[in-house]
Amino acid sequence: MSAAALLPATLPARLGARVLDVIVVLGLNLALGQAIGFGFDWLVLGAALILGYFVAGDTLFGATFGKRALGLRVITAEGERPSAAQALRRELFVVVGAVPFVGPILALGIWVWMFVAIRSSPLAQGPHDTFAGGTRVVRG
Secondary structure (H helix, E strand, O other), X not given: XXXXXXXXXXXXXXXXXXXXXXXXXXXXXXXXXXXXXXXXXXHHHHHXXXXXXXXXXXXXXXXXXXXXXXXXXXXXXXXXXXXXXXXXXXXHHHHHHHOOOOHHHHHHHHHHHHHHXXXXXXXXXXXXHHHOOOOEEEEO
């Protein structure tokens, strides 16, 4: 099936997948914090862990645990799994929340921007998808 024929994932499905993924990375990050302490090192390594989780999932499997659980996957404009560079560009926004003090506020603004963009895009693409070269989250 061509990439153009694949149906975009619905926004509720994408949000549900992200919630499942956040539960996974929260557990991993809490375990990391217990192991090394919840200081600056944890903040840096935790951000790298979160980014690595999303990049590895999308690159190696075409989907993170949350996306796979809900029958979604990430594809490039050509219908392939994203490269590591594309997945990194697509998920780079996740580290914004780790910036002390202003990170959560900035992250909320980014989430609203992405939500509006995905809802108004015919292929349900957000700015992070465009930044990654036209990736899409599709059903199946």
